[in-house]
Every structure is written in C-alpha cells, then in structure tokens.
Amino acid sequence: MSSPHTDDTNWDPLGPSSAAGQALVILYPQNAAAKLAFSNVVDFLQEQDPISESIRSHYAKFIWYAEQQTSDVDVARLVHSQRDVSSSSPSSSNNSTLNPVDIWTGFYFLDPTIPPTNAFQGWAIGRLSRRHMALGQSVCDLLLTTSRTSLIARRHAFLSFSKETRMASVSLASGSLANVNNYPLTSVEKTAVCAHAENSIFFEDLRYSLDYTPYCYSNDGRKVLNTYLTRIHGDDQPTKEALLATPTPNRNSQTIGSYTITGANLIGMGSYGRVRPATGPNCAVVAIKTMEAKPDRLEFIQGKVDMVRFITTLLETSNQQNVLRCTEVMHMEGTNYHEFHMILQPFVDINLMRLPNVTHWTKLELILKDCLQGLAFLHAHNFVHTDIKPANIGLVNLQLSNASQEALADPPLRRLTAVILDIDSIIPIPSGYTTIPAMPGTNGTIGFHSPEQESSEFDGRTDVWALGVCFFRAMYNRLPWFINQSGNPWNRKNPQRVQEQSRFHEKYTEAISQIQDDKHAGRDALRDFLTAAFRFSSACIRGQTDQRPSSADCLISLIQKSDFIRSRDAKEEGRRAQPVVVERLKRPAEN
Structure with missing residues (x-):
C-alpha cells in the first residue's frame, strides 16, 4: 500500500503512523531487475479490476511504495538493453541518450500482526500466477514479479523468523536458487539466517537488501515477535538464556569466515x-x-x-x-x-556454576548421568579431561526459573542435556601406559584435582573425583574444601604439606559426614555417587580407602540405583522406536 497523501517530504515510511510502522524487517529492491519488477508489481496493484481485487488486496498488505514515481538510471539502462535484445538492433547505451524511466519505489515488509497465509512456513515469496488469480487464489504473500518469463517460481521461497535465534531466515519453496550473504540455497532442506543488520539476498537474478527496522530493536517489537512465535511453536522454544546469545543483529557485528x-x-x-x-x-x-x-x-x-x-x-x-x-x-x-x-x-547457554541450589534431585540425576556418559566415552578412548569443574559442565535446555520442579517423567523434545566443555584441556594417556604422571599445579583447577593428580600418577578416575566436587557444590551450595596453589596438600614441594594435609582431612571428614547425614528423599543415588567419588588410598575414614570406581562403573551404579533414570530411559527408548513428526509438536524444554 502507498504512503498517505502528505506535503511533508520527511514523512517516515517506518513511522508509527505508517502501514509499515510495526514491521520488523523490510526487503528493499537493490539491483535494476528487482526495482523494475517491484514497480511492475505496484502497477498491478493499482489496476481497477474488480475480479482480482481480493488478490491485489492480499499482496498489498505486505508492500509499501512511495506516492510518486522517480526516475532511475540503472532501470533505464536495463529497459534500454532489453529493447535492444528484443529488436536485435543494438544502439548506444550512453546515459545521456537514454530515455528516462520512472518507477515506483518502496519495499516489502514483514509485520507479525499481519501474518502470512501459512504462519508455520512463513511469508511466501514468488511471482504472479494468472491461473490461480482467475481462481481467486494467491499463491504467495510477497509478490516479487508479475512477469511470466521471470525465473522466479510462483512460490519461490519463504521468509520467516527462526524460533532458535529470533532472526529472519530464508528457505526455498519450489524455487531453484536463492543466496543469502553469499550462502547459496539450492535445496528445500537448507535454511539461511539473516545475521547482519543489512543482508544481501538474491532470488535468482533479483537482488534485495533485508534490513531490520528500528521497531525490531525495541522492546515492543521483541514482544510482538515473541507472541507471534509462541502462537506458532508453543513452548517448543529455546530458553531465555539461550536467546541472549542471538540479539537482533547490529551494524558493528564481527564476521569470522561465514x-x-x-x-x-x-x-x-x-x-x-x-x-x-x-x-x-x-x-x-x-x-x-x-x-x-x-x-x-x-x-x-x-x-x-x-x-x-x-x-x-x-x-x-x-x-x-x-x-x-x-x-x-x-x-x-x-x-x-x-x-x-x-x-x-x-551452543551452551548456562553451566553448572549457575545451577540454583534448589534444583530438584531428578534434574541433578539427569545431569550426573550425562556427565558420566561423556566422561566414560573419553576414558574408554584413553583420554582424561583433567579440568572438570562447574564452569566446564554445560547445561542445554534448562529453564532456570523451573529448576526446583521435578523433571518430567515423559522426556520433552528439548530435554535437559549436560555437555562436557573445554575439550582442549583433555590429555591423552600415552600409548603403552595406563596413567599420566602428576604435574602439580598444572592442567586444571587445583581445588577440583584428586590427590593423585597432584602427587603421583592418575587416570580417568581423577575426573570422577572432580565431578564429585562439582556435585557436592550443586547439592550443598558450598565446596567441600578449598585448595589453592600455595596451600596444595598434595604437592611434594610444598613445605607446609603436612599441615595442609591435616586441614584437608578435617574438611574431608566434615564433607563425608554431611553426605551421610543428608536425609533428603530421593537423593540416595546421588549420595552414593559422592561417597564413591571421594575414595582415595590415604582417606582417614573407614571404607573411603577403597579404590575409586571408574566413570563407567559410576554410570552403571547410578542407573541401577535410580528408579527415575530407568523409567525415563525406557520412555526415551520407546519414543526412538516410534516415528515422530517433530515439526508440529509443541513440547516444552525441561521444566
């Protein structure tokens, strides 16, 4: 639709009084072919044919154009060259000899309050279909061209907003080619994100700039977009923390490769x-x-x-x-x-450091199981992480505000998942050996190191000790002991080693007592893991001098002792055995 009649030459087409005032993104024609096609679309919208009035009204909802035409040299040159080709009589293309060509200028816009025909797919982009128009049907929302000879398909592509990033995205429909910021789309399986403030998009030979509007950067604009996506996807959306990583693109964003x-x-x-x-x-x-x-x-x-x-x-x-x-x-x-x-x-939005101390034990069990699975895999391939700590345990799909609630017995599509981070700190066990020599004060965070990692030689079971320290903190909101470089009780070069070991054993005894005195219902499997993880040969408590179990043994023990884990695993296995149409499901993240 055009701008309202006004004598104000500074009238803002994206201002609050404009039809595009609540647009989140706009699609500007950039090259001569796109500008000419846009102008021809406006001519079509201005036709006075009552038979196609409803079709034209539909296309007009997504377009803004200026009240008056303007002359464009590039379009004039294009029209001139097209006439030369059709007449087979080439002539000079000097700008001074070109007949001026007046065109309508403007842009297409996406406003969630003016939804597309199919909200789940997004705003369909294509060319005019005379056959469908005769049937009173519009095959697209953003009409790029009215030309039957155009390479643009009747329904060429879709413009939508990604629920994962809240950014605009482009996907092919039946069209054969699109290109977003030099990223080619050649099949319907591909989707491209518009991650820049200004994005270059080709649909065949028509080039556009997709820009985010000032309204999109506003709180009101973000609320409108969130409401729109929630209406489509329900609760099947990223956590608030994950969305903080993908704000509306700004003009100063850095690019590394693609x-x-x-x-x-x-x-x-x-x-x-x-x-x-x-x-x-x-x-x-x-x-x-x-x-x-x-x-x-x-x-x-x-x-x-x-x-x-x-x-x-x-x-x-x-x-x-x-x-x-x-x-x-x-x-x-x-x-x-x-x-x-x-x-x-x-991408990991939060880590174990941010886990609330009121987190329900069922979620702690899920996190522990995932951590043990990751460590067991590394250890089976003779790798030791060496720096397991809360900051290096990532949590995906955890709703922090609902951490205290029991985990769902029926796993959601966006299940809570723990991921071992900082993988470049991993050390391989040398070929032909079963342990790694201790390197006191290096390779990790001393307060989470096992005694053997600082004093003699170690294997994957040092990661089990460190994981125990992490979960003690998660369960009791404190570290079981505090060790720094100067007070390292296991470093043989520490002159205060004997005194520091005495202090450690005191803290160690307090920690084991707190675990054993924990009467919270449902936490038996977690408590058993902690006491097993803290075993070492010089322990001052009977039973704690036994050999510490491996990560694989701890995983087996957790599954055997946790009714919740076994029930949940059975349901996940059952789901994997059944075909699921993921697109249409509305399932929340872990809550």
Whole structure:
C-alpha cells in the first residue's frame, strides 16, 4: 500500500503512523531487475479490476511504495538493453541518450500482526500466477514479479523468523536458487539466517537488501515477535538464556569466515582462548573459541586443535552427545601470531556454576548421568579431561526459573542435556601406559584435582573425583574444601604439606559426614555417587580407602540405583522406536 497523501517530504515510511510502522524487517529492491519488477508489481496493484481485487488486496498488505514515481538510471539502462535484445538492433547505451524511466519505489515488509497465509512456513515469496488469480487464489504473500518469463517460481521461497535465534531466515519453496550473504540455497532442506543488520539476498537474478527496522530493536517489537512465535511453536522454544546469545543483529557485528559473532560479551574463557556466541549461515547457533599462538607456541596449539578434531570424529562416529564437538577449524596466519577459530557445538547457554541450589534431585540425576556418559566415552578412548569443574559442565535446555520442579517423567523434545566443555584441556594417556604422571599445579583447577593428580600418577578416575566436587557444590551450595596453589596438600614441594594435609582431612571428614547425614528423599543415588567419588588410598575414614570406581562403573551404579533414570530411559527408548513428526509438536524444554 502507498504512503498517505502528505506535503511533508520527511514523512517516515517506518513511522508509527505508517502501514509499515510495526514491521520488523523490510526487503528493499537493490539491483535494476528487482526495482523494475517491484514497480511492475505496484502497477498491478493499482489496476481497477474488480475480479482480482481480493488478490491485489492480499499482496498489498505486505508492500509499501512511495506516492510518486522517480526516475532511475540503472532501470533505464536495463529497459534500454532489453529493447535492444528484443529488436536485435543494438544502439548506444550512453546515459545521456537514454530515455528516462520512472518507477515506483518502496519495499516489502514483514509485520507479525499481519501474518502470512501459512504462519508455520512463513511469508511466501514468488511471482504472479494468472491461473490461480482467475481462481481467486494467491499463491504467495510477497509478490516479487508479475512477469511470466521471470525465473522466479510462483512460490519461490519463504521468509520467516527462526524460533532458535529470533532472526529472519530464508528457505526455498519450489524455487531453484536463492543466496543469502553469499550462502547459496539450492535445496528445500537448507535454511539461511539473516545475521547482519543489512543482508544481501538474491532470488535468482533479483537482488534485495533485508534490513531490520528500528521497531525490531525495541522492546515492543521483541514482544510482538515473541507472541507471534509462541502462537506458532508453543513452548517448543529455546530458553531465555539461550536467546541472549542471538540479539537482533547490529551494524558493528564481527564476521569470522561465514559465521557472525552475535553476543556482545564473551561467554567464557577456556584453557587456551576466549569463547563467543555466533550464528552460522544455516541458522545454527554455535560457540567460537579463538586461540592465539605465537611462533614458539604454534606447534603446541596445533597439536591441541588436531586432538580436538580427532575426538570430534570419535564422538560423531558413536553419536555421543555429552561432549562438546568441534565442527570446523579456521586457521588465520598473522605476522606476529596465528589465530585458530574452532566452531563448537552444541551452543551452551548456562553451566553448572549457575545451577540454583534448589534444583530438584531428578534434574541433578539427569545431569550426573550425562556427565558420566561423556566422561566414560573419553576414558574408554584413553583420554582424561583433567579440568572438570562447574564452569566446564554445560547445561542445554534448562529453564532456570523451573529448576526446583521435578523433571518430567515423559522426556520433552528439548530435554535437559549436560555437555562436557573445554575439550582442549583433555590429555591423552600415552600409548603403552595406563596413567599420566602428576604435574602439580598444572592442567586444571587445583581445588577440583584428586590427590593423585597432584602427587603421583592418575587416570580417568581423577575426573570422577572432580565431578564429585562439582556435585557436592550443586547439592550443598558450598565446596567441600578449598585448595589453592600455595596451600596444595598434595604437592611434594610444598613445605607446609603436612599441615595442609591435616586441614584437608578435617574438611574431608566434615564433607563425608554431611553426605551421610543428608536425609533428603530421593537423593540416595546421588549420595552414593559422592561417597564413591571421594575414595582415595590415604582417606582417614573407614571404607573411603577403597579404590575409586571408574566413570563407567559410576554410570552403571547410578542407573541401577535410580528408579527415575530407568523409567525415563525406557520412555526415551520407546519414543526412538516410534516415528515422530517433530515439526508440529509443541513440547516444552525441561521444566
């Protein structure tokens, strides 16, 4: 629809009084072909044919155009060249000899309060179908062209908003080609995200710019979008924490390869680099870990990257989901240092550090099971993490506001999942050996290290000890003991080692007593894990000097002792055995 008649030359087409005032994104024609096609669409909308009035009214809901036509040199040149081709008599294309061509200018817009024909698919983009028009049917929402000779299909593509990122996205319908920010769409299975403030989009030979509006950045605009997506997807949406990683794109966003950094802040610092949220061209939300290596550290960092790639191959082969994966590595050489950018999935919105101390025991069991599965996988392949701590245990699909509620007996589609993070801190057990020599004060966080990791030699069971410290904190809202570099009771070079060990045993006794005195219903399996995880040969409590079980043994024990875990596993197995149409289900995240 056109702008209202006004003498104000500064009238804002996106202002509150405009029909596009609540638009979240706009699609501007950019090249001459798109501008000419847009103008022809406006001519069609202005026709006075009562038979097609309802069809024209539908298309007019999603378009804004200026009140007056303007002359466009690029369009004039295009029209001139088309006439030359049709007449087979080439002539000069000098701008001064071109006859001016006046066109309608404007844009298409997406406003959730003016929904598309099929909200689940999004706003359909295509060309005019005279046959469907005769039947009183509109085959698309955003009419790009009225030309039958155009390469644009009757229903070429869909524009929608991703429920995972809240960003605009493009997918093919029956069209053969679309391109978003140089990312080609060649099949209906692909989707591209518009992760920039201004996005370049080709539909065949028509080029557009998709821009986010000021209203989209406002609180009101975000509320409108949330309401719209909730109406479509129900509770099947990311957590609030996950959505913080994908705010509406800004003009200063950084791009690394084909990925756009979306979060304003770091989401973490790993052992060897910084971690930031990003969006891939295919709508995937990822984390990018950037590691810098000076020439003297290049071989070491390259070795870390190669190890992470190898572990990812193992994870993918076994479909193991509880350890972070590296799906891509970009190596950028610099004059003074090299940068390695590792693309990590899944994106993790929160970690165990943020787990409320009122979290229900059923959710703690789910998290523990996932952690043990991830560690058991690593240990089975002779890898030791060495730095298990709350910050390195990621939690996906946990609604923090509902953490105190019992986990659903019937698993939701977005099930709570724990993921082992900081995978570049992993150390392989040398070939031909079963343990790794202790390196006191290195490779991790001392307060979570087992005694043997600091004093003698260790294997995967040191990760079990560290996991026990993590879950003691999660259950009792405190660390069982505090150890720092200067007060390390297990470092043989520490002159105060004897005194520090005495203090440790005192704290250790208090911790074991607190576990044994815990009478909370349902936490038996968790308590048994803690007491087993804290076994070591020099323990001062009877029974605690037995050998600490492996992660695999702890996992078996947890499943045997937890009725909830066994029941939940049985239901998940039953669901996997049945075909499920995921698209139409509305299931919440873990609550």
